[in-house]
Amino acid sequence: MAMVLCAAAAAAVTACTASGHTEAAGMGQQAAGGQGGAAGDPPAARTQPPSAAVSVLASTAPDALTVTFARRLFSSAPVVVVARSTGAALPAAERAATAAHAPLLLSAAPVSAPLVAEIRNLHPHAVLAAGLAPAELAARLPGVSVVTSAADLPATGAPAPLRGVAVLVHRAASGPAAGAVTTTAHVAGAEVVAVAGDDPRADPAAISALANAKPREVLAIGRGFGPAALLAGRVAVAATGTQLPGGGQVLFPGHRLVALYGHPGDPGLGVLGRQDLPASIARAQRTAALYRRLSRVPVIPAFEVIASVAQGSPGAGGDYSYESSVSSLRPWVRRATAAGMYVILDLQPGRANLLTQAKRYQALLAEPDVGLALDAEWKLQPGQMPLHQIGSVSIEEVNSVVRWLAALTARDHLPQKLLVLHQFRLSMISGERHLDTGHDDLAILIHMDGQGTPSMKQQTWDAVTGAAPKRVFFGWKNFYVNDHPMLSPRETMTKTPTPVMISYQ
Secondary structure, three states, X not given: OOOOOOOXXXXXXXXXXXXXXXXXXXXXXXXXXXXXXXXXXXXXXXEOOOOOOEEEEOOOOHHHHHHHHHHXXXXXXXXXXXXXXXXXXXXXXXXXXXHOOOOEEEEOOOOOHHHHHHHHHHOOOEEEEEOOOHHHHHHHOOOOEEEOOHHHOXXXXXXXXXXXXXXXXXXXXXXXXXHHHHHHHHHHOOEEEEEOOOOHHHOXXXXXXXXXXXXXXXXXXXXXXXXXXXXXXXXXXXXXOOOOOOOOOOOOOOOEEEEEEEXXXXXXXXXXXXXXXXXXXXXXXXXXXXXXXXXXXXXXXXXXXXXXXXXXXXXXXXXXXXXXXXXXXXXXXXXXXXOXXXXXXXXXXXXXXXXXXXXXXXXXXXXXXXXEEEEHHHEOOOOOOOOOOOOOEEHHHHHHHHHHHHHHHHHOOOOOEEEEEEEOOHHHEEOHHHOOOOOOOEEEEEEEOOOOOHHHHHHHHHHHHHHOOOOOEEEEEEOOOOOOOOOOHHHHOOOOOOOOEEEEO
């Protein structure tokens, strides 16, 4: 990938400086002239890339934030504009800074020592004081011309632009600091990317902007973006430009999946197997359409394909699970995702290890629109047989899949990947409270698979949602035959919490 980002740890982020960027930036700075540039050229500010590949500025004080921000992007500037952080002078100051190719700093009253120190560090010839008493600045900046009119500033040239730098700002941010930061970034030639919220992966417009920019360094404004190591991973994903059906790279709560469940060609295992592939796609789309008027977020049709099917005989591997080949499933994945659908591969492991089975389908799980489901009902212990008991799985075995799937997703810079845990009895997942939900690359969903009357299903729903750990989402299954009666889409959407995945079997 063209982008040089370290997403593993904060130390790696610090180490991942723009070694290939500095030389180009330095050449551009020399061409711009700077102070002491080519004879006859007006002096220009000297830009510099941030020292870290990804950094987050958490300060909320306008003066401290604008000082720190200017320090990251400029090593010197012949002109600096300083504006009062409150009052009516800021719009004119922004225009003046843009015209003078100057960083814009904000000041409270009285002028702070860090602000004066940063002005000195920039070695300006002149400072424009907007809405401030010029005498105070002049007294603390000997040898610097402090003026109150932009017309009195010396002529300056444009600095070498920081084309490899992106500055992330909150789209909803307003106020003096937001305007000053944006102005300074534009003067420096950095790419300003507005983000709705704290995660660029959740904003389709920000994803497109980062994919186009492919920045070498990213500087984010606002504590919510951090820590830097977390943001580095998110930006690396966003810069791929790959988006999920419905837009963005984060699954929930910004999407709702409506899935057909089953095994291709086997009508006894669910509705997915009751028609061929083109008809299954059409049926999934019709089913999802029933929810669109009921949902505030995009409704995405989906397949939940049983990739490994629990069986009554040991089979070649002796694990009582028939594992479909990757080649047999690939057409279903390709055709469905090409039609704007999401695909979940469901594992009925029998006596097999869940992680071992999951790895068999790594080639498919490496696709951006393919998730994984673990069906503990069909997880057998030594000596157990399918249909003789309800299976169960230890949380240690589940977490081994969690860690592997998260690592695969992070390694390939994939959009957030879905991991579904099927459950209708609490005993099916032992130690559930220890579920590892700390992976930003995964959306973990507990799917209530109970069947029967509405009241029976409600009791199961209450038990499953009540016992679940924090930071998980919930899904609901409707059975065409075994529910008495099956809930309508409107009735299904009345559940609390509202299911973000609804499947049909």
